[in-house]
Amino acid sequence: MNNEPNVAVVIPCYNEEGAIGLTIDAFKQALPSATIYVYDNNSTDNSVREASAHGATVMKEPRQGKGEVVRRMFADVEADIYVMTDGDNTYDANAAPAMIKTLRNEHLDMVTGTRSYVETAFPPGHILGNHAFSTLVNTFFGAKLTDVFSGYRVMTRRFVKSLPIISLGFEIETEITVHALQARVAWKEVPTSYSTRPEGTSSKLRTFKDGFRILGFILFLLRDVKPLLFFSGLSLVMAFLSLVLGIPVINEFFETGLVPKFPTAILASAIAVISVMCLFVGFILDNVSRGRLEAKQLHFLSTRRTSHQ
Known part of the structure; x- marks a missing residue:
């Protein structure tokens, strides 16, 4: 043989x-x-x-x-x-x-x-x-x-x-x-x-x-x-941007009781919401990715490995 x-x-x-x-x-x-x-x-x-x-x-x-x-x-x-x-x-x-x-x-x-x-x-x-x-x-x-x-x-x-x-x-x-x-x-x-x-x-x-x-x-x-890593990183970037925009508005509100920079406050809030959404998207897609990885590994193991290899 x-x-x-x-x-x-x-x-x-x-x-x-x-x-x-x-x-x-x-x-x-x-x-x-x-x-x-x-x-x-x-x-x-x-x-x-x-x-x-x-x-x-x-x-x-x-x-x-x-x-x-x-x-x-x-x-x-x-x-x-x-x-x-x-x-x-x-x-x-x-x-x-x-x-x-x-x-x-x-x-x-x-x-x-x-x-x-x-x-x-x-x-x-x-x-x-x-x-x-x-x-x-x-x-x-x-x-x-x-x-x-x-x-x-x-x-x-x-x-x-x-x-x-x-x-x-x-x-x-x-x-x-x-x-x-x-x-x-x-x-x-x-x-x-x-x-x-x-x-x-x-x-x-x-x-x-x-x-x-x-x-x-x-x-x-x-x-x-690695969707959790990707989207959590994106979430952190969005959270940081939201804080940069939002902290001055919050400080001004505590000092004066007013929010004169209303558009900035809305923008900061919207970015914060996007940050949270990115994090949850990462968690969801991470579960999907694990399922795909299991399918890949099962397909890999089911593929014939010849006796000559």
Whole structure:
């Protein structure tokens, strides 16, 4: 009986200007028995022909965005173990066998290859942003992660098939990270090397535009996953604003017996009511969130984990 797992390497493809072939060759050498899938996301160069020429199975996802591609890859591809990587030849393919071995030996559901920060490979803004967002996620979700944006991940079928993907673009890594934290799956980070992009290629990540999108998505996930924390924080902000506006009005009333700033008093009262409402909304949605989390965990546990994992 063959105990070797069925491994699929899944790669989203954009305009890589020759890098996709290097990526495929590197993973074919590192994982000779793996099936390599390249999903074309509207590339306009020769990447698709290059991927086919290098022996990859090429599929197409016309809806633009990395989140759309990953959702399609995870839905289409059937395997015991999934290796997700980018097609720009920056991730170390030679680390994949050790990551798979760690996944299997330690009975994990995900292993993330964290990137070594080399100045020539990373723009300074990307390094700063990754540290900032990693700290934000760690603070909100009680984790100790070092690279929440790594696109190099080895995952079991059980994890992949129970992952509800809603993001459209580069928020996908954040969504995978938060889902794993919320579902409390067995997961480990391992350090890997990260190379400079091949000449002629450039990052599709726009530091500020995508950074703000990712920040908004983290806040959206916080509202969705930890509504009591989100709405109680909002309640505190509203309560503080209400006090700032209302205390002078109250002091003036006790001193003169009059309320000359009547509109301010109404505004302060309205904000105080909103503060209380936010708190109660947080309590209600927290119960809803717990029910959804239980459903997610039951779905995760009911998804088949193959004997090869």
